[in-house]
Amino acid sequence: MHPASSVIFFTAASGAGYGLLAWLGLCAAFDLLPPEPLFGFVALGLATVLITGGLLSSTLHLGRPERAWRAFSQWRSSWLSREGVAAVATYVPALALALGWIVLRRLDGVFAVSGLAAAAMSVVTVFCTAMIYQSLKPVRQWNNRWTVANYLLLALYSGGILITLLTLIFGLFRPLFAETTLAALVTAAAGKALYWRSIDAETPRSTLRSATGLTDFASVRLFEAPHTEANFIMREMGFSIARKHARKLRGIAVIALFALPAVLLLAAVAWAGGRPGLAVGAALAATISAGIGVGVERWLFFAEATHTSMLYYGERA
Amino acid sequence: MTGLPASPSPKRLGLVIDLDTCVGCHACATNCKEWNAGGISGPLTDINAYQAEQRGVWFNRVFSYEANGGDCGSRTVHFPKNCLHCEKPECVTVCPTGASYKRAEDGIVLIDPDKCIGCKLCSWACPYGARELDEDQGVMKKCTLCVDKIYNTNLPEEDRVPACVATCPTKARHFGDFNDPLSDVSRLTRERGGFDLMPETGYQPTSKYLPPRKAAPTPPATKLNAVSNAVENPFLRWIDRALSR
Numbered sequence: 135m136h137p138a139s140s141v142i143f144f145t146a147a148s149g150a151g152y153g154l155l156a157w158l159g160l161c162a163a164f165d166l167l168p169p170e171p172l173f174g175f176v177a178l179g180l181a182t183v184l185i186t187g188g189l190l191s192s193t194l195h196l197g198r199p200e201r202a203w204r205a206f207s208q209w210r211s212s213w214l215s216r217e218g219v220a221a222v223a224t225y226v227p228a229l230a231l232a233l234g235w236i237v238l239r240r241l242d243g244v245f246a247v248s249g250l251a252a253a254a255m256s257v258v259t260v261f262c263t264a265m266i267y268q269s270l271k272p273v274r275q276w277n278n279r280w281t282v283a284n285y286l287l288l289a290l291y292s293g294g295i296l297i298t299l300l301t302l303i304f305g306l307f308r309p310l311f312a313e314t315t316l317a318a319l320v321t322a323a324a325g326k327a328l329y330w331r332s333i334d335a336e337t338p339r340s341t342l343r344s345a346t347g348l349t350d351f352a353s354v355r356l357f358e359a360p361h362t363e364a365n366f367i368m369r370e371m372g373f374s375i376a377r378k379h380a381r382k383l384r385g386i387a388v389i390a391l392f393a394l395p396a397v398l399l400l401a402a403v404a405w406a407g408g409r410p411g412l413a414v415g416a417a418l419a420a421t422i423s424a425g426i427g428v429g430v431e432r433w434l435f436f437a438e439a440t441h442t443s444m445l446y447y448g449e450r451a
Numbered sequence: 452m453t454g455l456p457a458s459p460s461p462k463r464l465g466l467v468i469d470l471d472t473c474v475g476c477h478a479c480a481t482n483c484k485e486w487n488a489g490g491i492s493g494p495l496t497d498i499n500a501y502q503a504e505q506r507g508v509w510f511n512r513v514f515s516y517e518a519n520g521g522d523c524g525s526r527t528v529h530f531p532k533n534c535l536h537c538e539k540p541e542c543v544t545v546c547p548t549g550a551s552y553k554r555a556e557d558g559i560v561l562i563d564p565d566k567c568i569g570c571k572l573c574s575w576a577c578p579y580g581a582r583e584l585d586e587d588q589g590v591m592k593k594c595t596l597c598v599d600k601i602y603n604t605n606l607p608e609e610d611r612v613p614a615c616v617a618t619c620p621t622k623a624r625h626f627g628d629f630n631d632p633l634s635d636v637s638r639l640t641r642e643r644g645g646f647d648l649m650p651e652t653g654y655q656p657t658s659k660y661l662p663p664r665k666a667a668p669t670p671p672a673t674k675l676n677a678v679s680n681a682v683e684n685p686f687l688r689w690i691d692r693a694l695s696r
Contacts, residue, residue: 201567204547205550208546270545340651345649346528347662348516350522358514365583370575443578446514451467
């Protein structure tokens, strides 16, 4: 599948944004962070920028972006529509949380409930995003039971890195943040490994024989394509550059997304007490590395995916 | 509404494509482009139409496959492919805007070009690759089963069939109602073993394909009366051959 950069940026940025928002909402609800206005402004602001930037970027790949508002109407059947509705609905508890945190300087009562609601809606939105992919039967690498788990775990992990970094900068750090982030990192890495193992081991359900129905023949192969130039289907579904380098790219993703940040997070925890400057540096490096890693991971998620329509063009699916 | 019609449609219109008689002439694809470039789907934009890297929207594309082995011998199978107007078209249910829909009255799957936002998700959801983006208009396009032709009372009745069916020189394409057991398409599907493409995806395509006929059993090699090659004299060899007939 063609990896459109706007969609990669959208899923990575809004995933991290919703992850951060979920963490902030939970911290507010369980009294783990004080109602410090400047921290609230920066942290909730960063979450909002990531979420909104991602959502706006996702409209860039539309043929008619000016009609994007229509995408809120079909939530009964469409995961893409549900994602849009959930994304907009999440702004309500997020704004209430911001009101308490930044303006009224209190995180009790209704604001704690808003925090819980914002966390829950963040999870729901990322779940809807992942279901867009997991529900697509023609793409076996997406129609896989690990897809949703991967999206949710990576969102929580990338949000966790951001809250570790921000609390270190503002002197509000608790080891709990880094520990939970590390737990999310390990679970996300395991989920990704299981996903890769699953798509590698799977036998494709459809073949050129089932696609053409020429099952009485022992073998079928493409003799002549319908046209000499690549068409929309071939350009959209037939992307194959990453599949060629899948092993190396997976290695890069594992190192940048999981291995390096794990070491850097441990260093940040060690330095958090005595050398806060170094701790912030380590957390910042972990954030940058994970940012690159999630970009590669998301790019691979698209580029490794194959579509049954390409069977007709003589490719594997 | 992108929900599917609650009850089965009274008519189920679709095509039967005969892989036995299709000669791969591309007339169906050409006439499809011709009709639909001007009908309700028009224009079917071509970009770089007269130069390299030409790309444009076609609803119908004709593949050719080399099929070998098994009961059927070996042959070239020409394979036209367009939208199959599935009973469970997930290209419709994934549509976030309601632009895609399946008609309750006859099961035709259509796109409302005024509502489509060009998100391409329907093309991802179609296992058959039947939906294409019109880059110029920024909306998705697909086979309409010539909905603006088959019901067009300005045309003589015999012309109210999809353009691809009307033009096929070998009558490899048939159009009709699969709910009517006496229709050509139902009869052909029944008698010739019409099948679904990729049944494992569960989309339940309405249109069917007819298989290439089985190869006639190879006649046992006729035993020629042995002509003695041992005879060296050419005249005697000729006598032997002539009398052996």
